[in-house]
Amino acid sequence: MSYIWPLVLIVVSNSIYHICAKSLPAKADPFAALTITYFIGTVFSAALYFLLNRGSAGLVQEWKSLNWTPYVLGFIVVAIEAGNVYAYRAGWSVNTLPVVQSACVAVLLLVLGFLLYHEAITxxxxIGLACCVVGLYFLNK
Known part of the structure; x- marks a missing residue:
């Protein structure tokens, strides 16, 4: 079960995410919307931290133990959000964009996993990579 529930959380959350990104009003500035998004995300993350980490060293101590990744992730997450909003505004459909981007990311991560982490390319x-490429062809036909 501990292997499955994170996947379910990702799938459900990602589906709702794409509906929200596609439904953002056309006149709304994406970055103004993201300030609200990240304010809610900050409050929610802090609440979960304090709810799930009773008796831990404390939030400031946790921050001191971090490396560069959360700082880079902050920029990357904004780029992902903005990219999705602008892609939907450019005309991508909600039943195509997530599949195309996931296939492209899968191809890239297969190579990066090999180069950076020495993960096997079996x-x-x-074959899965080839299926992604063929799928991209048919999705864009």
Missing amino acids: PSKL
Whole structure:
């Protein structure tokens, strides 16, 4: 169960995310909307931290133990959000954009996983990669 529930959380959350990104009013500035998004995200993250980490060293101590990744993730998450909003405004459909971007990310991460983390590229992964490329072709036909 501990292997499945995170995937379910990602799938459900990502589906709702794309509906929200597609439904943002056309006249709304995406970055103004993101300030609200991240304010809510900050409050929610802090609440979850304090709810789930009773007796821990404390939030400031946790921050001191972090490396560069949350800082870079802050920029990257804004880029992902803005990219999705602008893609939907450019005419992408909600039943195509997530599939195309996921396939492209899968292809890129297969290579990056090999180069950065020495993860194996197996024949079955190459077949999966080929399926992604073929799927992209048919999605854009």
